[in-house]
Amino acid sequence: xxxxxxxxxxxxxxxxxxxxxxxxxxxxxxxFAAVVGPSGCGKSTLMRIVxxxxxxxxxxxxxxxxxxxxxxxxxxxxxxxxxxxxxxTVRGNIGFxxxxxxxxxxxxAARIDGLIRLAGLTGFEAHxxxxxxxxxxxxxxxxxxxxxDPDLLLLDEPFGALDxxxxxxMNLELQRIWMESRKTVLMITHGIAEAVFLADRVHxxxxxPGAIARSFDVDLPRPRTAETVEDPRFRRLVREVRALFGxxxxxx
Amino acid sequence: xxxxxxxxxxxxxxLAAVGAWHAAxxxxxxxxxxxxxxxxxxxxxLDDWRQLGFHAxxxxxxxxxxxxxxxxxxVLAAAILVWSPSLxxxxxxxxxxxxxxxxxxxxxxxxxxFGLGVGPKLLIxxxxxxxxxxxxxxxxxxxxxxxxxxxxxxxxxxxxRIFWRVRLPFALPHIFGGLKVAVAFSVVGAVVGExxxxxxxxxxxxxxxxxxxxxxxxxxxxxWLAAIGLALYYAVEAAERLALPWHxxxxxxxxxxxx
Ligand SMILES: Nc1ncnc2c1ncn2[C@@H]1O[C@H](COP(=O)(O)OP(=O)(O)O)[C@@H](O)[C@H]1O
Ligand SMILES: [Mg+2]
Numbered sequence: 001x002x003x004x005x006x007x008x009x010x011x012x013x014x015x016x017x018x019x020x021x022x023x024x025x026x027x028x029x030x031x032f033a034a035v036v037g038p039s040g041c042g043k044s045t046l047m048r049i050v051x052x053x054x055x056x057x058x059x060x061x062x063x064x065x066x067x068x069x070x071x072x073x074x075x076x077x078x079x080x081x082x083x084x085x086x087x088x089t090v091r092g093n094i095g096f097x098x099x100x101x102x103x104x105x106x107x108x109a110a111r112i113d114g115l116i117r118l119a120g121l122t123g124f125e126a127h128x129x130x131x132x133x134x135x136x137x138x139x140x141x142x143x144x145x146x147x148x149d150p151d152l153l154l155l156d157e158p159f160g161a162l163d164x165x166x167x168x169x170m171n172l173e174l175q176r177i178w179m180e181s182r183k184t185v186l187m188i189t190h191g192i193a194e195a196v197f198l199a200d201r202v203h204x205x206x207x208x209p210g211a212i213a214r215s216f217d218v219d220l221p222r223p224r225t226a227e228t229v230e231d232p233r234f235r236r237l238v239r240e241v242r243a244l245f246g247x248x249x250x251x252x
Numbered sequence: 253x254x255x256x257x258x259x260x261x262x263x264x265x266x267l268a269a270v271g272a273w274h275a276a277x278x279x280x281x282x283x284x285x286x287x288x289x290x291x292x293x294x295x296x297x298l299d300d301w302r303q304l305g306f307h308a309x310x311x312x313x314x315x316x317x318x319x320x321x322x323x324x325x326x327v328l329a330a331a332i333l334v335w336s337p338s339l340x341x342x343x344x345x346x347x348x349x350x351x352x353x354x355x356x357x358x359x360x361x362x363x364x365x366f367g368l369g370v371g372p373k374l375l376i377x378x379x380x381x382x383x384x385x386x387x388x389x390x391x392x393x394x395x396x397x398x399x400x401x402x403x404x405x406x407x408x409x410x411x412x413r414i415f416w417r418v419r420l421p422f423a424l425p426h427i428f429g430g431l432k433v434a435v436a437f438s439v440v441g442a443v444v445g446e447x448x449x450x451x452x453x454x455x456x457x458x459x460x461x462x463x464x465x466x467x468x469x470x471x472x473x474x475x476w477l478a479a480i481g482l483a484l485y486y487a488v489e490a491a492e493r494l495a496l497p498w499h500x501x502x503x504x505x506x507x508x509x510x511x
Pocket of ligand 2: 044045
């Protein structure tokens with residue numbers, strides 16, 4: 001079976017600057033892939049091309065065997081900021097993909113209820129975004145991405161704006177959600193430890209021009225827990241990834 | 253003292269201002285043709301209420317008409333400009349020139365072209381009121397975060413739905429800011445239009461009172477204009493409250509003039 005996502009020699013230029021230089025990447029169905037790299041190396045650009053929100057100047061992307069030529073169905077996206085509609089309740093925001101797609105959300109009410117429970121948002125369904133903490137807003141964003149039951153989840157530094165404590169909790173929750181649903185995940189982050197902790201495979205990008213330097217398989221057992229962080233294999237992987245940046249990247 | 257404390261602050265301030273006005277007129281024996289005492293103005297407001305009310309209704313109608321035109325046209329034009337970047341590049345420089353131009357200086361020309369009827373007043377009122385709406389609507393429609401629009405695009409929603417459900421609602425707080433400015437400008441436009449040529453309206457009455465050195469009437473007219481301005485402003489604010497409860501509650505305790 002071919003990979004769920006196939007990125008072949010994708011090149012992207014902004015004017016004279018080459019943001020992505022022949023990036024190649026395969027992500028299997030149900031795989032959790034992470035892309036790490038320093039800021040500005042083209043991670044978001046890569047994700048936007050996979051989502052069909054931007055076009056490549058060279059190479060191509062296939063999702064589920066089909067070439068990507070624009071936004072395609074079955075994709076849930078979470079950005080660094082929750083970008084919720086401030087005038088809609090938690091429930092209304094989670095229903096956003098249905099509303100925009102012109103789909104009646106009522107048949108999906110049970111799923112949405114399940115997601116709300118899974119994300120620990122029970123009791124907050126009628127709250128407006130500004131009444132929620134940053135972590136809760138981001139959980140709403142994740143529920144919104146999952147609401148139409150997509151095959152593919154694209155996460156662009158989804159916890160980058162959160163404090164370290166909340167971030168760790170969210171990582172554990174994301175793993176739990178992923179283990180229950182087994183969706184294909186492409187998560188972008190600049191946190192090396194976060195990538196190794198969550199992913200089946202970590203792709204390391206370098207900057208100028210953006211390219212994949214190396215990919216690592218992470219065969220740590222699931223579910224990964226607080227003990228995983230103490231595991232020598234985990235520590236070795238983090239060290240190896242970090243070495244690729246010449247120690248230029250700090251903690252994370 | 254206890255009675256005073258139970259009154260709302262703005263009312264107390266207004267009463268204090270009227271008291272100071274009266275005291276100043278008496279203390280410095282200011283002649284009534286310069287500054288009439290408040291009691292005299294109050295009397296004129298009562299005695300001439302029919303006449304004042306008639307002219308106020310004329311001015312109010314002109315201002316409302318100009319404002320309505322400005323609101324509709326301003327938002328529509330902004331939507332079209334934000335929609336089409338090439339059109340915006342072509343039109344924006346022209347708009348900027350018109351924007352910096354003192355529109356009321358066009359009033360005499362407009363009267364020459366369109367005569368003394370209601371039309372030219374509406375036009376002048378519209379011209380001064382439309383730019384705050386247009387500019388705030390452009391800013392508002394552009395204020396939507398790129399990620400938000402990408403998220404909407406990723407749902408593969410048609411462009412008109414993205415505009416209607418995402419762009420426009422995000423722009424509304426800005427648009428209401430512009431509308432609050434515009435509603436005050438629309439009164440200015442109506443009064444200026446009446447100055448240039450009219451046989452009715454508070455602007456016309458103002459010139460008449462001025463020519464006759466009827467300062468008490470002048471003050472009475474100013475009181476009416478102030479009342480009209482305030483009423484319109486609060487009407488827009490009430491509409492904002494109705495349309496954007498989420499925004500008003502988020503904003504919390506703002507200055508009433510904060511836009
Ligand atoms: N729309 C754009 N126009 C011009 N340059 C862009 C655009 N989007 C991204 N870039 C540039 O491309 C490079 C990669 O950006 P991005 O993919 O956002 O990096 P990352 O997500 O890894 O921080 C950066 O140098 C950025 O400035
Ligand atoms: Mg980025």
